[in-house]
Amino acid sequence: MTAAPPSEYVEQVLDVVEDIPPGRVMTYGMIAEIVRERTGSGSARTVGAVMARYGSAVPWHRVVASDGRLPPGHEIExxxxxxxxxxxxxxxxxxxxxxRWWPGENAD
Structure with a gap:
């Protein structure tokens, strides 16, 4: 089993996900890019690990794969x-x- 990402990284990922407006989505890679700019590290795979462990408190359903696939095991919900x-x-x-949504873009 791999070690959990540092708490600062976890908080950054969850902050980005909380900002995704209703009706829009971001990819694991997009979130990783934003968090990498803030923390200097991270990857789409690490974002996925954060979402799997801690994502239930944020709008997790708004995070998808780059091709639009939904979170594995949670597709129906x-x-x-x-x-x-x-x-x-x-x-x-x-x-x-x-x-797709990027921070700073109009949510409409």
Missing amino acids: ATRRLRAEGVAFRGEKVAMATS
Whole structure:
């Protein structure tokens, strides 16, 4: 079993996820890029580990894979929540072109 990421990294990831507006999504890699700018370290895989361990307190369903795949094992609930927020889908994946969000962009 791998060691848990440092608490500062965990807090940074959770802060970014909390800022994702309803109806929009970010990828693990996008979150890693923002946190890396703040802390100097991190990867999409580490963001995934943080979300798996600590993500239940934030809007976890708004974090998806780069191709729009939903969190493994939570696809049904994530789909339900995202559809309720108005997120567009292409089949079983989030339509990333219209749903992706970056901090500082207009949430509309």
